[in-house]
Amino acid sequence: xxxxxxxxxxxxxxxxxxxxxxxxxxxxxxxxxxxxxxxxxxxxxxxxxxxxxxxxxxxxxxxxxxxxxxxxxxxxxxxxxxxxxxxxxxxxxxxxxxxxxxxxxxxxxxxxxxxxxxxxxxxxxxxxxxxxxxxxxxxxxxxxxxxxxxxxxxxxxxxxxxxxxxxxxxxxxxxxxxxxxxxxxxxxxxxxxxxxxxxxxxxxxxxxxxxxxxxxxxxxxxxxxxxxxxxxxxxxxxxxxxxxxxxxxxxxxxxxxxxxxxxxxxxxxxxxxxxxxxxxxxxxxxxxxxxxxxxxxxxxxxxxxxxxxxxxxxxxxxxxxxxxxxxxxxxxxxxxxx
Amino acid sequence: xxxxxxxxxxxxxxxxxxxxxxxxxxxxxxxxxxxxxxxxxxxxxxxxxxxxxxxxxxxxxxxxxxxxxxxxxxxxxxxxxxxxxxxxxxxxxxxxxxxxxxxxxxxxxxxxxxxxxxxxxxxxxxxxxxxxxxxxxxxxxxxxxxxxxxxxxxxxxxxxxxxxxxxxxxxxxxxxxxxxxxxxxxxxxxxxxxxxxxxxxxxxxxxxxxxxxxxxxxxxxxxxxxxxxxxxxxxxxxxxxxxxxxxxxxxxxxxxxxxxxxxxxxxxxxxxxxxxxxxxxxxxxxxxxxxxxxxxxxxxxxxxxxxxxxxxxxxxxxxxxxxxxxxxxxxxxxxxxxxxxxxxxxxxxxxxxxxxxxxxxxxxxxxxxxxxxxxxxxxxxxxxxxxxxxxxxxxxxxxxxxxxxxxxxxxxxxxxxxxxxxxxxxxxxxxxxxxxxxxxxxxxxxxxxxxxxxxxxxxxxxxxxxxxxxxxxxxxxxxxxxxxxxxxxxxxxxxxxxxxxxxxxxxxxx
Numbered sequence: 001x002x003x004x005x006x007x008x009x010x011x012x013x014x015x016x017x018x019x020x021x022x023x024x025x026x027x028x029x030x031x032x033x034x035x036x037x038x039x040x041x042x043x044x045x046x047x048x049x050x051x052x053x054x055x056x057x058x059x060x061x062x063x064x065x066x067x068x069x070x071x072x073x074x075x076x077x078x079x080x081x082x083x084x085x086x087x088x089x090x091x092x093x094x095x096x097x098x099x100x101x102x103x104x105x106x107x108x109x110x111x112x113x114x115x116x117x118x119x120x121x122x123x124x125x126x127x128x129x130x131x132x133x134x135x136x137x138x139x140x141x142x143x144x145x146x147x148x149x150x151x152x153x154x155x156x157x158x159x160x161x162x163x164x165x166x167x168x169x170x171x172x173x174x175x176x177x178x179x180x181x182x183x184x185x186x187x188x189x190x191x192x193x194x195x196x197x198x199x200x201x202x203x204x205x206x207x208x209x210x211x212x213x214x215x216x217x218x219x220x221x222x223x224x225x226x227x228x229x230x231x232x233x234x235x236x237x238x239x240x241x242x243x244x245x246x247x248x249x250x251x252x253x254x255x256x257x258x259x260x261x262x263x264x265x266x267x268x269x270x271x272x273x274x275x276x277x278x279x280x281x282x283x284x285x286x287x288x289x290x291x292x293x294x295x296x297x298x299x300x301x302x303x304x305x306x307x308x309x310x311x312x313x314x315x316x317x318x319x320x321x322x323x324x325x326x327x328x329x330x331x332x333x334x335x336x337x338x
Numbered sequence: 339x340x341x342x343x344x345x346x347x348x349x350x351x352x353x354x355x356x357x358x359x360x361x362x363x364x365x366x367x368x369x370x371x372x373x374x375x376x377x378x379x380x381x382x383x384x385x386x387x388x389x390x391x392x393x394x395x396x397x398x399x400x401x402x403x404x405x406x407x408x409x410x411x412x413x414x415x416x417x418x419x420x421x422x423x424x425x426x427x428x429x430x431x432x433x434x435x436x437x438x439x440x441x442x443x444x445x446x447x448x449x450x451x452x453x454x455x456x457x458x459x460x461x462x463x464x465x466x467x468x469x470x471x472x473x474x475x476x477x478x479x480x481x482x483x484x485x486x487x488x489x490x491x492x493x494x495x496x497x498x499x500x501x502x503x504x505x506x507x508x509x510x511x512x513x514x515x516x517x518x519x520x521x522x523x524x525x526x527x528x529x530x531x532x533x534x535x536x537x538x539x540x541x542x543x544x545x546x547x548x549x550x551x552x553x554x555x556x557x558x559x560x561x562x563x564x565x566x567x568x569x570x571x572x573x574x575x576x577x578x579x580x581x582x583x584x585x586x587x588x589x590x591x592x593x594x595x596x597x598x599x600x601x602x603x604x605x606x607x608x609x610x611x612x613x614x615x616x617x618x619x620x621x622x623x624x625x626x627x628x629x630x631x632x633x634x635x636x637x638x639x640x641x642x643x644x645x646x647x648x649x650x651x652x653x654x655x656x657x658x659x660x661x662x663x664x665x666x667x668x669x670x671x672x673x674x675x676x677x678x679x680x681x682x683x684x685x686x687x688x689x690x691x692x693x694x695x696x697x698x699x700x701x702x703x704x705x706x707x708x709x710x711x712x713x714x715x716x717x718x719x720x721x722x723x724x725x726x727x728x729x730x731x732x733x734x735x736x737x738x739x740x741x742x743x744x745x746x747x748x749x750x751x752x753x754x755x756x757x758x759x760x761x762x763x764x765x766x767x768x769x770x771x772x773x774x775x776x777x778x779x780x781x782x783x784x785x786x787x788x789x790x791x792x793x794x795x796x797x798x799x800x801x802x803x804x805x806x807x808x809x810x811x812x813x814x815x816x817x818x819x820x821x822x823x824x825x826x827x828x829x830x831x832x833x834x835x836x837x838x839x840x841x842x843x844x845x846x847x848x
Contacts, residue, residue, distance in 0.1 A: 020482050020485065022489070023482060023485035023486060023489040023490075024444070024482070024484050024485050024486065026486055026488075026489060027442070027486065199460075202461075203460035203461050204459070204460065204461065205452075205454065205456075205461065208443070208447060208451060208454070208461065211440075211442060211443055212440050212443060212447075212451060214442070215440035215441060215442040215443060216438075216440055216441075218438070219438040219439055219440055220440065222422065222438045223438070223440075223451055223452050223502075224423060224426070224452045225451065225452055282440070282442035283442050
């Protein structure tokens with residue numbers, strides 16, 4: 001979304017420019033709503049606690065939620081095509097525990113990490129093929145993948161495996177610090193994922209086809225776009241991201257555990273929706289999904305600052321999600337009327 | 339591909355020439371050896387009522403469905419289209435009534451997606467906007483290529499669809515009902531664009547059920563009826579009334595007129611009365627249906643005949659007006675309630691709003707009755723079998739096998755199953771929208787006789803059909819619709835097809 005204006009003879013009036021802005025940027029409204037909520041939460045937290053907006057808290061927001069950002073990026077691709085991927089939490093657990101197990105048995109890091117990421121991609125491929133070739137509902141196809149991945153995680157190990165590999169641990173413990181701010185390799189990976197995904201979605205034919213399929217698969221097909229390949233690839237990307245998240249989460253928690261990530265798929269979907277992506281597909285941005293994850297993370301931090309039970313996180317997320325879904329309905333209803 | 343010279347459409351070789359086009363659907367002929375040709379730089383209208391074969395012919399031309407027999411020649415060369423892409427490569431583009439674009443993407447993308455300009459593998463957005471802007475400007479459309487398509491009116495979206503179609507080399511442009519959702523000003527804009535393309539030498543196939551538009555924009559007209567070619571005519575040599583007559587046809591079916599009571603017999607007791615019913619497609623309308631009376635609705639496609647039928651049966655909610663059953667007001671827009679009051683509706687879309695293909699004949703017949711009784715009072719099996727057997731007998735549904743899935747029956751028998759379902763509810767008023775569409779002549783006659791029989795037994799019937807003979811034959815009263823309004827109500831015994839034609843096909847005054 002560059003801001004290159006089209007060549008116009010006369011200088012457009014303020015009103016014309018406002019109209020043009022609206023016509024071009026309407027799809028960013030939900031994202032700005034998410035940003036607004038984030039800002040409000042920051043402001044309220046700061047006003048209430050006084051020590052909320054510190055470099056330490058803000059830096060930890062990225063660190064604590066790096067795996068979730070990566071998952072949300074993959075999920076955004078799938079939801080943009082109008083699908084859903086319920087398997088990401090389990091795939092993350094499976095790849096995470098497999099990573100920990102193989103490393104604990106002395107496999108080289110340079111083999112293990114690519115391998116588990118490829119396994120995640122393969123799980124995504126399986127879901128995508130079920131959805132596209134066998135025309136299984138995305139909900140059911142990814143539910144099957146979710147059970148399969150959870151089962152595989154238990155096959156790898158029934159109990160927690162402590163992580164001792166120095167490289168993976170360093171992903172979490174290395175801190176590029178400066179003036180109270182810090183950045184870990186996990187955070188860099190998360191941000192890099194967002195940037196790469198945003199570029200792919202905006203600048204490649206594949207990326208635009210993702211939006212086209214979500215807008216109307218039938219129309220996209222009639223336009224001669226590769227809809228089948230695009231849909232499968234969206235699930236592969238989601239699986240790949242789940243694989244990366246598996247490594248990140250293992251690094252973050254310092255251990256692999258087969259029960260990790262239960263319900264994480266729902267947190268991910270919540271973050272994506274709060275970030276302004278329409279569940280019906282075709283509208284949304286990975287940047288929004290990242291904001292959505294930050295909203296989610298900030299609620300968690302606020303609640304721990306309050307000393308309240310973490311179950312309030314879920315309640316607040318639930319309420320916010322409700323608000324966003326209603327707002328989305330209104331937007332969709334209005335645009336279909338006009 | 340296109341020629342800049344002024345071409346004489348008649349002497350020049352045609353761009354598209356289809357000969358002997360034949361397509362079979364489930365045993366019936368959707369197209370029967372039809373010839374069709376279009377020349378460069380002409381606007382050619384394809385006319386015909388529903389089921390005439392227009393869309394089948396267009397689907398063949400655009401590669402959506404291959405011909406069973408016949409040859410398509412493009413610029414004199416035989417072309418075989420297995421997929422839409424083949425037709426596109428041959429320079430044939432189509433824009434449909436339902437716009438096949440993506441409202442969530444920008445105008446520029448909608449014009450160029452699939453062959454967007456790229457630089458180092460990445461989409462070159464500034465160039466994409468420039469190129470799309472140039473195509474749009476060529477058509478005289480001044481909109482921001484970066485704006486979301488969904489932020490524009492349907493009319494503009496339609497023009498964008500045309501821009502997409504012509505942004506590649508195109509020699510034939512098919513416009514299928516492009517004006518149905520446009521207002522007058524928007525139509526004028528569309529016509530300006532069509533003339534522009536015509537001057538560039540593009541051959542345009544224009545399909546519309548608005549006669550005024552056809553006469554305004556088209557050079558020649560090809561008329562189809564029941565899958566057969568009626569003829570090709572120069573627009574200025576074909577009177578409107580002749581066109582309408584050719585579209586509706588004068589079937590040679592010899593049929594017995596049903597004896598009708600004298601017109602000035604005592605007026606029947608009014609059962610259903612509409613007062614000022616109006617919707618988006620229908621101007622305020624008053625009609626009365628008496629007990630045991632058949633009210634025919636006659637008019638061309640798009641005249642509002644279906645809109646009125648749906649309002650009368652309480653299926654759709656009107657913008658204004660009221661409906662009274664036995665002088666008591668009926669709440670509209672609630673089919674369930676209307677059904678309980680004894681008003682039932684049979685849709686013109688038999689497949690999508692009528693029968694359920696996979697269910698058995700028996701299940702289809704008892705569906706509505708069971709729904710009305712509610713899930714807690716199932717019909718006993720013996721009672722159900724008896725009921726189904728009696729309807730199969732009464733309506734002569736063939737084959738007489740209640741366990742067969744309805745999908746395998748012929749169109750006429752499917753229609754009878756649908757009728758049996760409604761009749762099983764013992765309705766007082768039955769609204770039949772195009773009950774005889776797509777069924778063979780014998781079955782048509784049977785259904786017409788059935789309708790007459792129902793009326794003789796005191797049921798009130800609203801009968802909608804695009805075939806005027808049929809309307810004249812079965813109706814006691816005929817409401818004639820034109821351009822969304824009832825222009826006249828006449829007794830069935832006092833009109834002939836010819837007098838009806840004169841009213842139906844008349845151009846708008848003023």
